[in-house]
Amino acid sequence: MLGPHPETWLKVTPAGLWCEPANLYIDPLRAVPRAVITHGHADHARPGHDQVLATAETLAIMRQRLGAAAFGAQQALAPGKPLQLGDVMIRLVPAGHVLGSAQVVLEWRGARVVISGDYKRQPDPTCAGFEPVPCDVFVTEATFALPVFRHPPPEAEIAKLLKSLTLFPERTHVIGCYALGKTQRLLALLRAAGYEKPVHLHGALMPLTALYETLGVALGPVAPALVADRAALRGAIVLAPPSAIADRWARRLADPVVALASGWMGVRQRAKSRGVELPLVISDHADWEALNRTIDEVAAPEVWVTHGREDALVHALAQRGIRGRALYLVGRGEEEENETAADGVAGAASGGGEDPCP
Amino acid sequence: MSITAFAGLLERLVFTPARQSKLALLADWFASQADPDRGIGLAALTGTLDFLAAKPSLIRDLVAARTDPVLWALSYDYVGDLAETVALIWPERSGPHLPPPSLQEIVAQLEETPKAGLPELIGAWLDALDPSGRLALIKLITGGLRVGVSGRLARVALAAWSGQPVEAIEEVWHGVAPPYTALFDWLEGRTPRPDPALAPIFRPLMLAHPLEPVDFGNLDPAAWRAEWKWDGIRVQLTAGPGGRRIWSRSGEDISVTFPEIIEAMDFHGVLDGELLIIRDGAVAPFAELQQRLNRKRVSAAMLAGYPAGVRLYDLLFDGAEDCRPLTFDARRARLEGFLARAQPARMDLSAAVAFSGLDELARLREGARAAAIEGLMLKRADSPYVAGRVKGLWWKWKRAPQTIDVVLLYAQRGHGKRSSFYSDYTFGLWRPNGEGGEELVPVGKAYSGYTDAELAWLDRWIRGNTVARFGPVREVEKALVLEVAFDAAQRSNRHKSGVALRFPRIARLRPDKPAAEADRLETLLRWIT
Numbered sequence: 001m002l003g004p005h006p007e008t009w010l011k012v013t014p015a016g017l018w019c020e021p022a023n024l025y026i027d028p029l030r031a032v033p034r035a036v037i038t039h040g041h042a043d044h045a046r047p048g049h050d051q052v053l054a055t056a057e058t059l060a061i062m063r064q065r066l067g068a069a070a071f072g073a074q075q076a077l078a079p080g081k082p083l084q085l086g087d088v089m090i091r092l093v094p095a096g097h098v099l100g101s102a103q104v105v106l107e108w109r110g111a112r113v114v115i116s117g118d119y120k121r122q123p124d125p126t127c128a129g130f131e132p133v134p135c136d137v138f139v140t141e142a143t144f145a146l147p148v149f150r151h152p153p154p155e156a157e158i159a160k161l162l163k164s165l166t167l168f169p170e171r172t173h174v175i176g177c178y179a180l181g182k183t184q185r186l187l188a189l190l191r192a193a194g195y196e197k198p199v200h201l202h203g204a205l206m207p208l209t210a211l212y213e214t215l216g217v218a219l220g221p222v223a224p225a226l227v228a229d230r231a232a233l234r235g236a237i238v239l240a241p242p243s244a245i246a247d248r249w250a251r252r253l254a255d256p257v258v259a260l261a262s263g264w265m266g267v268r269q270r271a272k273s274r275g276v277e278l279p280l281v282i283s284d285h286a287d288w289e290a291l292n293r294t295i296d297e298v299a300a301p302e303v304w305v306t307h308g309r310e311d312a313l314v315h316a317l318a319q320r321g322i323r324g325r326a327l328y329l330v331g332r333g334e335e336e337e338n339e340t341a342a343d344g345v346a347g348a349a350s351g352g353g354e355d356p357c358p
Numbered sequence: 359m360s361i362t363a364f365a366g367l368l369e370r371l372v373f374t375p376a377r378q379s380k381l382a383l384l385a386d387w388f389a390s391q392a393d394p395d396r397g398i399g400l401a402a403l404t405g406t407l408d409f410l411a412a413k414p415s416l417i418r419d420l421v422a423a424r425t426d427p428v429l430w431a432l433s434y435d436y437v438g439d440l441a442e443t444v445a446l447i448w449p450e451r452s453g454p455h456l457p458p459p460s461l462q463e464i465v466a467q468l469e470e471t472p473k474a475g476l477p478e479l480i481g482a483w484l485d486a487l488d489p490s491g492r493l494a495l496i497k498l499i500t501g502g503l504r505v506g507v508s509g510r511l512a513r514v515a516l517a518a519w520s521g522q523p524v525e526a527i528e529e530v531w532h533g534v535a536p537p538y539t540a541l542f543d544w545l546e547g548r549t550p551r552p553d554p555a556l557a558p559i560f561r562p563l564m565l566a567h568p569l570e571p572v573d574f575g576n577l578d579p580a581a582w583r584a585e586w587k588w589d590g591i592r593v594q595l596t597a598g599p600g601g602r603r604i605w606s607r608s609g610e611d612i613s614v615t616f617p618e619i620i621e622a623m624d625f626h627g628v629l630d631g632e633l634l635i636i637r638d639g640a641v642a643p644f645a646e647l648q649q650r651l652n653r654k655r656v657s658a659a660m661l662a663g664y665p666a667g668v669r670l671y672d673l674l675f676d677g678a679e680d681c682r683p684l685t686f687d688a689r690r691a692r693l694e695g696f697l698a699r700a701q702p703a704r705m706d707l708s709a710a711v712a713f714s715g716l717d718e719l720a721r722l723r724e725g726a727r728a729a730a731i732e733g734l735m736l737k738r739a740d741s742p743y744v745a746g747r748v749k750g751l752w753w754k755w756k757r758a759p760q761t762i763d764v765v766l767l768y769a770q771r772g773h774g775k776r777s778s779f780y781s782d783y784t785f786g787l788w789r790p791n792g793e794g795g796e797e798l799v800p801v802g803k804a805y806s807g808y809t810d811a812e813l814a815w816l817d818r819w820i821r822g823n824t825v826a827r828f829g830p831v832r833e834v835e836k837a838l839v840l841e842v843a844f845d846a847a848q849r850s851n852r853h854k855s856g857v858a859l860r861f862p863r864i865a866r867l868r869p870d871k872p873a874a875e876a877d878r879l880e881t882l883l884r885w886i887t
């Protein structure tokens with residue numbers, strides 16, 4: 001690495017990760033003069049910044065979730081296009097997490113840092129795939145950083161769901177999934193599996209699904225899930241926020257099969273504690289294998305670990321001679337609560353905040 | 359078919375609370391799988407697959423050889439279950455793997471392989487499977503499936519799937535063995551029903567209906583016989599040249615749990631009776647019998663401290679002769695003669711209760727206060743012994759429940775449909791706190807008895823009056839009085855209050871009653887018999 005070590009110019013502050021020479025915060029936790037936002041999830045995209053830099057899709061998602069008045073100036077940056085901020089060069093590169101999600105690449109005086117944001121390596125038809133960028137320091141998420149997290153191919157999980165529909169044709173299959181990303185990915189996976197019927201959506205999932213369509217992601221026919229009409233939802237697939245599936249809302253459905261699409265569902269106790277009858281291990285985050293493969297691909301001698309359980313990953317990196325450092329950013333791991341609040345869904349208290357990330 | 363399909367079934371069963379849904383999942387298994395795998399799977403689910411190939415330590419050693427100890431420890435700590443952690447963390451060897459094995463291959467190869475070869479064999483299978491298949495394999499070979507499928511449920515599923523009456527399946531079930539090919543051949547109409555011959559098999563029990571006041575008024579006293587209703591567990595004793603068995607009410611083989619009874623079954627016949635703890639002719643409360651239930655191994659201390667006996671009330675077979683078509687009176691006479699001849703140890707006759715009219719019967723029932731008596735059984739003198747619950751032949755007439763006013767202390771969320779409601783209630787009674795004041799001591803838990811509307815009301819009240827949370831449990835303001843009904847109160851040293859209630863349930867909500875006016879523990883203690 002040439003030039004000063006990134007530790008000297010990329011710092012953890014109470015407002016979040018701060019690039020000093022550009023006076024730029026990455027996914028800041030509180031209102032700042034200038035922010036770059038990796039993606040639209042609530043624990044990354046918060047309101048109140050004077051200037052916001054993000055992909056056009058992320059900006060559109062933020063406008064819809066938080067309102068256009070929640071920010072000052074907005075600047076869209078196309079993936080791959082470099083932008084000079086003082087003598088810092090910044091680039092956004094697809095992260096494969098949700099529509100618009102991007103890694104932030106920062107270069108200053110010969111050193112390059114990549115901040116991954118949230119990412120996954122499984123293909124996702126609703127967003128551009130993750131591109132590894134070689135760097136000196138890789139700042140990675142670690143939501144599923146334990147070797148027991150191994151996300152199966154999502155197609156196999158969708159096959160389980162479709163098989164369940166043939167076994168229980170009278171029961172409504174209600175799937176808990178987050179409003180941004182997971183909902184639309186499930187729709188796309190269902191379409192790819194040949195499911196052509198309308199999929200019913202809880203009201204909280206409608207606006208972002210419509211926005212995806214506007215932004216050019218075709219998801220097939222959807223219809224509102226009106227629980228008052230139990231009969232119409234017999235044998236149907238209903239998507240709803242995770243907080244709603246344990247709530248009275250879901251109990252008004254016809255003898256529902258309660259499913260939840262989440263990386264946490266790979267562990268039985270997690271699924272049991274959520275009262276789930278059909279756990280679907282579908283995640284928008286990298287699993288253990290993908291985290292380690294990605295770190296090897298970007299070939300960074302140093303990795304900063306954030307957003308999850310860092311102990312196992314730092315240990316595994318040390319065994320390969322990579323310097324790992326746990327980065328403590330407050331305010332992460334509240335995605336579920338914030339999402340529900342942002343979407344105005346009642347009953348957010350149920351289920352607790354045990355799932356840090358969608 | 360491979361274990362992968364079985365793993366899919368297990369996974370669904372583990373997460374499926376509803377009985378109807380479990381039946382549908384099992385029916386799909388019977389319909390979609392080929393012999394012998396479907397029968398091996400059935401045996402594995404119902405606990406009749408008789409092999410224990412590997413100890414958990416073998417699995418632990420296998421995984422230790424392939425994983426980093428720090429990563430293993432962090433993972434095990436997070437997941438909490440050994441088999442599941444291994445299934446999830448197992449790092450497959452690179453290179454080509456075997457195809458996933460079938461259940462048949464697993465059973466056969468485990469039998470053939472010498473002990474020293476097991477680690478390599480199991481390791482190769484783990485390499486061949488995905489996490490869910492690995493979990494199924496580990497649970498299968500270490501004997502820890504536990505997916506909530508009883509033998510009875512499996513037989514009901516076989517009946518629902520095949521269209522044969524469940525009683526017909528019960529009759530042959532214990533005469534057929536895994537992989538149950540003869541059973542499936544019959545159920546799919548290829549062969550006649552297998553002949554149980556001399557094998558000791560379970561015969562479905564005759565069951566009683568609860569007696570309603572309207573039926574009581576119509577009874578002709580001369581046509582009915584009365585016995586005490588004992589508070590033990592219903593058993594069927596089958597003994598003869600083919601072997602000896604004790605069956606539970608649902609047809610589970612519980613012989614190993616009561617070896618002293620098996621030893622005493624020195625006769626040829628099939629008897630119906632109540633299993634009880636009996637000391638010097640006196641029946642102990644149900645709580646003592648509970649100490650003996652569900653044990654695979656029984657210590658000498660258990661046998662001495664909790665001696666089991668059977669109080670007999672019917673005879674189904676006398677030798678090889680089927681007495682079920684005879685009338686109750688005729689069978690009763692045969693039973694008395696049978697016992698006089700055979701004189702089996704640890705068994706006696708459930709006495710007939712004489713009565714002259716309905717009034718006297720009602721008085722007898724109300725007077726029944728012994729803890730071991732739940733009420734009366736009324737049996738029609740001319741009734742044959744028929745399987746199941748046929749109305750108008752046998753009545754059970756429990757004594758009126760006792761009730762007590764308690765204070766709600768804690769509430770917990772229920773399961774399945776009720777998982778979003780606080781539906782399990784811990785309640786208490788007042789007692790002196792030793793400092794001149796009063797305190798509430800927990801005396802029991804109730805999960806039933808309320809209507810949907812009452813449940814919703816309770817749920818709202820609990821959410822609005824929570825004072826502390828412990829995981830899924832809420833502690834509430836000590837302000838709500840509930841009227842709880844129960845069948846009996848028994849002394850118990852496992853409870854802080856020293857008393858255990860039999861079958862407590864919510865009878866009424868009493869929001870009108872101040873908590874200070876709820877009952878006191880000493881009131882309940884007076885009811886202990």
Ligand SMILES: [Zn+2]
Pocket residue numbers: 039041097118
């Ligand atoms: Zn995210």
Ligand SMILES: [Zn+2]
Pocket residue numbers: 041043044118307335357
């Ligand atoms: Zn996140």
